[in-house]
Amino acid sequence: MRTEHLLGLLLGTEEDWPRAFEELVRRLGPVSANGRDHTLATERITIEPFDLRAKPRYHLVIDRLAYWYYVPREWLKKIALMDDVYLLNSPFTFQSMEKHAAYCAMMRLGLKVPPTWLVPYKNPVDHAKYAYTAAKYNQPFDLEEVAGHVGYPLFMKPYDGGAWRGVSRIGDPRALHQAYDASGEMLMHLQASVENYDSFARSLTIGPDVMAMRFRPEMPMHERYAVQHDFLSAESGAEVVAISRLINAFFRWEFNSCESLVVSSEVYPIDYANACPDISITSLHYYFPWAIGALLKWSVFCAVTGRRAQVDLDTRRYFEVADSDRTYSEKLAEYLKLADEYFDTEHYLDFCATSLALVDDMVRDWVDSAAFDALLVDTVRATYPAAEHDKFVAHFRGLIGLWLKEN
Ligand SMILES: Nc1ncnc2c1ncn2[C@@H]1O[C@H](COP(=O)(O)OP(=O)(O)O)[C@@H](O)[C@H]1O
Numbered sequence: 001m002r003t004e005h006l007l008g009l010l011l012g013t014e015e016d017w018p019r020a021f022e023e024l025v026r027r028l029g030p031v032s033a034n035g036r037d038h039t040l041a042t043e044r045i046t047i048e049p050f051d052l053r054a055k056p057r058y059h060l061v062i063d064r065l066a067y068w069y070y071v072p073r074e075w076l077k078k079i080a081l082m083d084d085v086y087l088l089n090s091p092f093t094f095q096s097m098e099k100h101a102a103y104c105a106m107m108r109l110g111l112k113v114p115p116t117w118l119v120p121y122k123n124p125v126d127h128a129k130y131a132y133t134a135a136k137y138n139q140p141f142d143l144e145e146v147a148g149h150v151g152y153p154l155f156m157k158p159y160d161g162g163a164w165r166g167v168s169r170i171g172d173p174r175a176l177h178q179a180y181d182a183s184g185e186m187l188m189h190l191q192a193s194v195e196n197y198d199s200f201a202r203s204l205t206i207g208p209d210v211m212a213m214r215f216r217p218e219m220p221m222h223e224r225y226a227v228q229h230d231f232l233s234a235e236s237g238a239e240v241v242a243i244s245r246l247i248n249a250f251f252r253w254e255f256n257s258c259e260s261l262v263v264s265s266e267v268y269p270i271d272y273a274n275a276c277p278d279i280s281i282t283s284l285h286y287y288f289p290w291a292i293g294a295l296l297k298w299s300v301f302c303a304v305t306g307r308r309a310q311v312d313l314d315t316r317r318y319f320e321v322a323d324s325d326r327t328y329s330e331k332l333a334e335y336l337k338l339a340d341e342y343f344d345t346e347h348y349l350d351f352c353a354t355s356l357a358l359v360d361d362m363v364r365d366w367v368d369s370a371a372f373d374a375l376l377v378d379t380v381r382a383t384y385p386a387a388e389h390d391k392f393v394a395h396f397r398g399l400i401g402l403w404l405k406e407n
Pocket residue numbers: 114155157161162163164165167191192193194195217259261270271
């Protein structure tokens with residue numbers, strides 16, 4: 001018996017990881033599980049009118065488009081609700097649980113989110129009822145007083161932010177007013193700055209797999225992820241992983257990245273609603289083979305084992321832990337159990353060790369091949385100006401070479 005699974009890719013401008021993913025799925029061949037052979041194929045999804053009752057051919061969809069393009073976003077909701085297509089990120093929670101909702105939920109769970117306030121819009125909301133409503137109900141407020149509660153320096157950033165849009169670090173009342181005046185129609189948070197952190201950990205999470213990487217936001221894109229193992233103590237490292245897995249299980253996000261700032265032994269999560277994060281070779285370099293391998297394994301696991309997608313959340317069980325009198329670390333341990341239950345982690349690891357036992361070697365062989373090098377060169381050519389091609393090809397070859405040596 002052979003079951004076929006079609007994995008749909010919903011893509012924007014990127015070429016590199018999709019080509020990598022397609023190639024690896026081709027090389028994978030049939031996967032045996034539960035006494036059956038499964039074959040997998042990929043297909044890039046195109047945008048077109050759709051009948052809400054049409055039956056999609058896809059078993060699972062990896063989406064990197066719907067966060068800004070609403071035609072595929074609505075199609076994703078349709079296939080999730082009507083057709084049980086497996087999505088790595090639920091469009092329902094990603095649309096409704098922006099940064100603000102994620103802060104609220106994680107504060108409720110006891111995570112060390114820095115003190116954060118929401119302030120009303122600077123400019124009037126464009127709505128016929130605004131003037132009347134504002135005149136009747138909007139309280140005048142003193143922005144400096146709010147900033148005083150948060151404390152300087154602070155970050156002003158949109159409640160639904162991403163890609164550093166509208167983010168500023170503010171040191172005094174003058175800068176505060178300037179930034180607020182410039183915020184216009186954006187709805188802003190004021191958040192206490194975590195100062196002098198020892199490290200910025202950015203963890204890429206795919207299913208239950210988490211890779212915590214040292215991130216240097218001040219560097220140019222190709223140098224932001226530092227190749228540095230053990231940059232966190234064992235305890236902080238475990239905490240960063242636990243927080244990432246918790247957040248993802250809580251919201252049913254399976255392809256996300258979480259940012260935490262670590263000050264001695266304290267872990268402060270600051271940004272963790274980054275659906276379908278950038279995983280291009282030119283950003284991840286050394287970590288790219290890990291990422292593409294994890295994406296392959298988790299997608300195949302979901303498709304082949306018939307894992308069911310869940311569009312509803314299970315907040316109450318987490319809140320019960322949050323509201324108990326456990327300590328912070330006891331709570332994290334409990335959350336981790338819930339997260340592992342959600343991700344079916346044990347089953348996944350067992351599946352990787354049996355049905356996908358050859359995948360790590362397959363990924364390694366491919367990264368070592370001329371085909372991978374051609375992909376790397378094409379990606380550099382598409383990303384950088386001609387004068388910099390040689391420099392960047394050498395740079396990324398060096399980092400990939402390091403990964404091959406260490407793996
Ligand atoms: N509370 C904070 N303390 C220190 N740095 C912060 C804080 N909030 C944001 N930053 C800095 O600003 C950057 C962008 O803010 P972030 O919340 O990650 O927004 P975005 O969603 O746009 O990435 C972060 O990567 C970090 O460098």
